[in-house]
Amino acid sequence: MNHLGPTTADPLASAPARALVVLRGVEKRFATGTLALRGVDLTIDAGDFVALLGPSGCGKSTLLRIIAGLIAPSAGSLAWPRAAHDAAGVAHPRLGFVFQEPTLMPWTTAVKNVALPLRLEGVARSERLDRAAEALRRVGLAGFEHAYPRALSGGMKMRVSIARALVTRPDILLMDEPFAALDEITRFRLNNDLLAIWQETGVTVVFVTHSVFESVYLSRRIAVMAARPGRIEREIAIAAPYPRDEAFRTSAGYAALCRTVSAALEEAMAA
Amino acid sequence: MTARALDEAPSAPPLRRVLFLPVETWPRIVMPLVIGLLALSAWEIAVRVNEVPHYVLPPPSVIWRTLVSDWHSLSVSLGITLQITFAALAVAAVLGLALAVLFAQSKWIELSLFPYAVVLQVTPIVAIAPLIIIWVDDIRIALLICAWIVAFFPILSNTTLGLNSADHNLVDLFRLYRASRFQQLVFLRLPSALPLFLAGLRISGGLALIGAIVAEFVAGTGGRASGLAYRILEAGYQLQIPRMFAALLLICLAGIAIFLALGLVQHLALRHWHESALRREG
Numbered sequence: 001m002n003h004l005g006p007t008t009a010d011p012l013a014s015a016p017a018r019a020l021v022v023l024r025g026v027e028k029r030f031a032t033g034t035l036a037l038r039g040v041d042l043t044i045d046a047g048d049f050v051a052l053l054g055p056s057g058c059g060k061s062t063l064l065r066i067i068a069g070l071i072a073p074s075a076g077s078l079a080w081p082r083a084a085h086d087a088a089g090v091a092h093p094r095l096g097f098v099f100q101e102p103t104l105m106p107w108t109t110a111v112k113n114v115a116l117p118l119r120l121e122g123v124a125r126s127e128r129l130d131r132a133a134e135a136l137r138r139v140g141l142a143g144f145e146h147a148y149p150r151a152l153s154g155g156m157k158m159r160v161s162i163a164r165a166l167v168t169r170p171d172i173l174l175m176d177e178p179f180a181a182l183d184e185i186t187r188f189r190l191n192n193d194l195l196a197i198w199q200e201t202g203v204t205v206v207f208v209t210h211s212v213f214e215s216v217y218l219s220r221r222i223a224v225m226a227a228r229p230g231r232i233e234r235e236i237a238i239a240a241p242y243p244r245d246e247a248f249r250t251s252a253g254y255a256a257l258c259r260t261v262s263a264a265l266e267e268a269m270a271a
Numbered sequence: 272m273t274a275r276a277l278d279e280a281p282s283a284p285p286l287r288r289v290l291f292l293p294v295e296t297w298p299r300i301v302m303p304l305v306i307g308l309l310a311l312s313a314w315e316i317a318v319r320v321n322e323v324p325h326y327v328l329p330p331p332s333v334i335w336r337t338l339v340s341d342w343h344s345l346s347v348s349l350g351i352t353l354q355i356t357f358a359a360l361a362v363a364a365v366l367g368l369a370l371a372v373l374f375a376q377s378k379w380i381e382l383s384l385f386p387y388a389v390v391l392q393v394t395p396i397v398a399i400a401p402l403i404i405i406w407v408d409d410i411r412i413a414l415l416i417c418a419w420i421v422a423f424f425p426i427l428s429n430t431t432l433g434l435n436s437a438d439h440n441l442v443d444l445f446r447l448y449r450a451s452r453f454q455q456l457v458f459l460r461l462p463s464a465l466p467l468f469l470a471g472l473r474i475s476g477g478l479a480l481i482g483a484i485v486a487e488f489v490a491g492t493g494g495r496a497s498g499l500a501y502r503i504l505e506a507g508y509q510l511q512i513p514r515m516f517a518a519l520l521l522i523c524l525a526g527i528a529i530f531l532a533l534g535l536v537q538h539l540a541l542r543h544w545h546e547s548a549l550r551r552e553g
Contacts, residue, residue: 065443070446099443105459107462107543108462119458120449149544
């Protein structure tokens, strides 16, 4: 999926050993001439939880799709030092992707939706259904294996979508504003459950959001982005310890961090 | 994660049923029947009161008696017409689907061939049916080709649209997992296209019948067929107007039966997931 071969300038020279993916000078200009991203440098460590925070139009979804290999960057490099590479030197990281909409196949059941990536990989039927049921159990949907998507609520559909992204045991989970369309109560629950999954599995998470509160609550590191052209303006570490829970959400420390990040976002948008 | 995380799942209330059908289905059956009976009664009364001769306009009761008395010859003709209709529909479904899949493989193929499918669609079948009947020796094959030409286009255009309207995010997901084109076709595009394919099939069912009848008319004027259209022509020549109406009635009933049967297929195939097959509450 990585569109860049090994011949690009060595982006790993300065990368620490824990780096899972390294972006150097990534730029994206669309066919329309719009400069969606300029000069993005970002290193994501294995096991990290990174939020891409910014206003709409800052290119955060574009950046996520570049990491996913769905969009090729116009310039710059993307390297996966720890991933398997094929004979041509192209990296094949194991990816999971969660879209803003649940993006389920309406014609089939939850468990078969979750099993889709395994089916595409050619995993045998009984094994893939077992693993899909296990992934559904992990997101709290045991007993809903044979429900069709239309019978599930918005939050439950999103859980199925997360289970599908996790079923291949990916190195990195890419999430594109996954909870933006949900009500706040459901969103809070899914935030907590996502953190539990992250701690349980050790998967690396890149989480796109436009919510300061959500980014501070979830992540260990926030890349604050600005628009026109899209760029990473600042990176902020969120030092608060895990597990984080509702007590953290109401703490003074959380409020202070939200203020800091909010101010950084204001500054980035003014710059 | 625990079960407490479950959000409320929408659930349908139990259906109230009368004679195996949901209560709200009954008006959809009863109301058209009432209107039909009223119209037939008015027709019967008007013919009797004005003493209209049966060779001008027969009353429904006479048409019904003719249908019963001539059932043997009419049912044989109906069987022939239905055979051609279903054969044409089957060929239209298979070829329409196959060509739509071909179109989905490449924009260039679609751009090059689609206009010719439109040409086929807009060509008046009455105009070319005589040619086809002359060109093709076997009359039944000739009729099948005529019916197929009429039935083919809705399936092709609907399926093409359906194959191209798969959810873009799902297409991205398939790319993400490096799915082959074949996997994308079988697991994503074909299921996405199924509702539109079935809607096309439903339109084509009626069209195939019309195509078969029109072709039979053309062939019948040459004295070379024995389907229902030929019975209508024959009855017309012999001024057996009630028989003509009886044949016409059979064609209508066959058309309605095909429409309902294909609707049932549509419902059974889509009932679990597609909006069109779902019962709305409130």
